[in-house]
Amino acid sequence: MCGTELDATTLPPPATSRRGFLFKLGLALNGIAAALVGIPVIGYLMGPVRRHAEQAWISLGPLQSFPEGQTRLATYENPFRVAWDGATANIPCWVRRISGERFQIFAINCAHLGCPVRWFSQSRLFMCPCHGGVYYEDGSRASGPPPRGLFEYAYQVREGQLWVRGGQVPTLSEPA
């Protein structure tokens, strides 16, 4: 059960001999090979880890579909979708049309831990089902654990359409 003692012959021979050269050559070749395998592997793994995500403008549809003074659920398609995304390519958000071309577009994700908040038009509040975060209609925090108000997407009004800048899940480190 005890380990066998290291045999003297398994130790590297003196450096000057031909054997010593071969041993070093072997070490060097394998070191180079390991680096040449490792660099692309690490680069491949780090591929998705970019500090700032790209974002893109996506249309949410004509202005008429958002009545003034109301908050409505809208959906946009992830601009960086891949063929096998399925339903996860569709991202919901809350669109509040304050008046005219003044909007607020809130991320669906609660600022606390990202659960989907729901809008209650009667009490004009957003409520989160996970840990009880509540927000006012302008997205500001009303109560519960969230450390801030709802995340807001940038928006534009262009050619009679409402555009949202999306493509990443908003979190405290990257608030949309």
Added chain:
Amino acid sequence: MRIGWFRSIGRWFEDRTGLGAIVAVPMAHRVPRSTASWAYVFGSATLILFVLQIATGICLALVYVPSPDQAFESLQYLNYQAALGWYLRAVHFWGSNAMVLVMTLHMIQVFLWGAHKYPRELTWVAGVLLFLCTLGMAFTGQILRWDQDAYWGLGIGASIISRTPYAGSALVHALLGGPIIAGRTLSRFFTLHVFVVPGILIGLVGLHLWLVLRLGINEWPMPGRLVDRETYRKRYEAEVEKDGVPFFPDAARKDMVGMGVVVLAVLVFAAIFGPNGPHGVPNPTIIDTAPKPDFYFLALYALFALVPPWIEEAILLVGPPVAILLLLALPFFVGTGEKSWKRRPVAVLGVLLIVLTVVTLASLGLVVPWSPIMDAWTGLSTPARYVKGRTPLELQGALVLQNKQCRNCHALGGEGGQRGPALDGVATRLTQDQLIRQVLQGGGNMPAYGRNLTPAEVTAVVAFMQTLRPARQPAARTAAEPATPGR
């Protein structure tokens, strides 16, 4: 004659491979007689559950499609069409529950029996890493169930690690395989669950077992027999020499029974309760959902709701690494001395405290008293006794209370949310002025309704709430008002 054939084939294999002799050594090695105990069966039970998970997991991987557009459908196919697919999913699910549970029991047992002390520090460290990897398997496995809970569970995970200073967004991208939960997310969790973590687990199991063989199974601790670095190993060897038994079959008998019992229990649970989910289509635009983790993470989930916001960041980010470091460092701080739990009150109380905390938090996580009940305002009725004989204004107020979702957070007649206080008897606690102020300005976890209610609605709802007090209990009053008998 048949037996003779088998025997000679066996001898041939042994002659060429020599494996039998290698296996015989650990099987026959001598262990203290005191370890042939029912308290010592949890380790081998965990191991057999791991083997069960590997076997069922390989079967499930034959059908499961780790792609967000088809994972859900492939699980449905397993549940309803593939022959016995539902049963293998059920065994895998109940096996994972059992593995976490039995492994926790094993950890508690070895800690209380002092097995983490000299010279078995590394055995404990490997065990802690095994525990963490198993929780990692539980989390990644829950994601592979690719339903609404999985989708939003990822959102919760991303939100937690995004709070890391500086590296937050990079970590989110590493977790999700990009800036958003999408195509690359599921396949990376599949890779972790099927290749990476199991590989680490198998390596750690090997190390753990090797250390158990090399350092010996922890003897049954006797109160007063202290562990001393100078003398312990000699004493252990002497004890094994004097009163040892071969591991197989003397000590292994109870292990074998324990293994059989846990596996059979998993099979029975799987047959009776079936597989878990998938629960809702993982379509993020379906937002009528209340995501909840599997039971192993319910305690954490509850903790997030209950810790005060100002300390939350610290608990989320510093808590887990500190807890893990403490567990890993434990044998290096308390590696000698008393082994028996009968003389280690702090250890026993510590275990009790942790178990009680986790169980309490997890049971709160099942009830979620902090969450508004989203459909309470449409689904619940107003108790008849609260509307009987009320004035039109008060009845109007009862409607306002219902329509403005007050019931989502406030119970009435025992039904409704528990986020805020129940409103039965609210008139005995708050005066009219205080009720108006609370409704308009909120406070103490209640949103301000000043902008969302008309003055007429406020008048009505306060009038209704003023009727909410038990008969013969006086309404609340301020010190400035004299009490009026009979009112």
